[in-house]
Amino acid sequence: MSLKIKFCGNFNLDKTLNCGQCFRWYKVGDVWNGVVSGYAINCWVDNSELNIDSKLDDLNFWINYFDFDTDYGFILDNARKIDTVISRAISENSGIHVLRQEPWETICSFIISQNNNIKRISGIINSLCKNFGKYKSGIYTFPGADIISRLSIDDLDVIKAGFRAKYILNAAQKVSSGVIDFDKIHRLNTENASKKLQSIQGIGPKVASCILLYGFHKLDAFPIDTWMKKVILKFYKNMDQDYFGKYAGVIQQYLFLWSRNHPDLF
DNA sequence: GCCCAGGGAATCG
DNA sequence: CGATTCCATGGG
Numbered sequence: 001m002s003l004k005i006k007f008c009g010n011f012n013l014d015k016t017l018n019c020g021q022c023f024r025w026y027k028v029g030d031v032w033n034g035v036v037s038g039y040a041i042n043c044w045v046d047n048s049e050l051n052i053d054s055k056l057d058d059l060n061f062w063i064n065y066f067d068f069d070t071d072y073g074f075i076l077d078n079a080r081k082i083d084t085v086i087s088r089a090i091s092e093n094s095g096i097h098v099l100r101q102e103p104w105e106t107i108c109s110f111i112i113s114q115n116n117n118i119k120r121i122s123g124i125i126n127s128l129c130k131n132f133g134k135y136k137s138g139i140y141t142f143p144g145a146d147i148i149s150r151l152s153i154d155d156l157d158v159i160k161a162g163f164r165a166k167y168i169l170n171a172a173q174k175v176s177s178g179v180i181d182f183d184k185i186h187r188l189n190t191e192n193a194s195k196k197l198q199s200i201q202g203i204g205p206k207v208a209s210c211i212l213l214y215g216f217h218k219l220d221a222f223p224i225d226t227w228m229k230k231v232i233l234k235f236y237k238n239m240d241q242d243y244f245g246k247y248a249g250v251i252q253q254y255l256f257l258w259s260r261n262h263p264d265l266f
Numbered sequence: 267g268c269c270c271a272g273g274g275a276a277t278c279g
Numbered sequence: 280c281g282a283t284t285c286c287a288t289g290g291g
Contacts, residue, residue, distance in 0.1 A: 020272055109269080113271090114271095114273040115270090115271060115274080115287090116271055116272080116273090117290075119271095119290080120288070120289060124288095160289090162287025162288055162289090163274095163279080163285090163286080163287055163288095200273085201274090201275080202273085202274065203273095203274080204273060205273090205274090206272075206273060207271085207274080207276085210272070223272070224270075224272095225272035225273080226272070253291080256272075
């Protein structure tokens with residue numbers, strides 16, 4: 001029931017769970033409560049150890065979810081050399097890990113994220129789980145694509161997703177029917193995987209990038225949202241994505257958080 | 267009332 | 280093509 005992951009690198013649980021990549025975590029005191037793969041989890045950091053309390057009693061699962069097998073020290077040391085803006089963004093927010101989240105939950109969550117704010121995104125996702133997930137010892141599971149695919153637009157009215165409801169249904173239908181196959185997307189390169197995801201209504205370049213980064217761990221996926229547009233306009237007007245290298249997605253994570261923490265700069 | 271929110275589809279020129 | 284407009288909803 002209680003696991004510990006000892007880490008030697010720079011890992012920051014607060015920033016990892018609070019950087020906009022996940023929506024089912026909230027903090028009570030020093031403890032983060034979440035729902036991952038249908039299980040409740042409570043976790044906290046103490047003395048360079050991540051303490052995990054969950055019925056999903058599988059150390060390797062959590063090492064994978066929190067991405068402790070990726071060498072962020074190596075990635076960030078190289079990223080710092082690119083320029084001083086990136087270097088500063090990393091210094092102010094060091095310790096972000098890119099979580100390995102479930103593809104379907106990530107697809108659904110980032111469809112809901114479009115033209116929306118993080119607080120309301122969490123609210124809609126919670127409502128989706130409460131209305132259509134399974135109740136299981138205090139938490140609601142994330143409803144599978146098969147369950148959602150059998151709903152109508154009217155059924156989804158209760159979650160108040162607005163114009164995104166039809167997109168959620170289209171995604172659920174394509175996933176549950178196998179038109180969108182997660183194994184195939186894993187095998188495609190980022191560009192082609194993005195094109196495949198964009199065959200779902202409501203998924204464009206930005207949402208596809210988020211899904212590939214957070215749901216398929218493709219670290220070269222580079223989501224450009226309203227905040228990143230401001231960063232690019234100010235510092236990277238003439239650069240293309242190659243400038244950021246093959247870990248552009250990790251760098252994006254830092255620039256995103258940095259820009260939000262310094263709105264005065266933009 | 268206005269504008270904005272981790273955008274994308276539809277339409278127009 | 281690129282640029283503009285509309286989409287639901289809630290908060291500031």
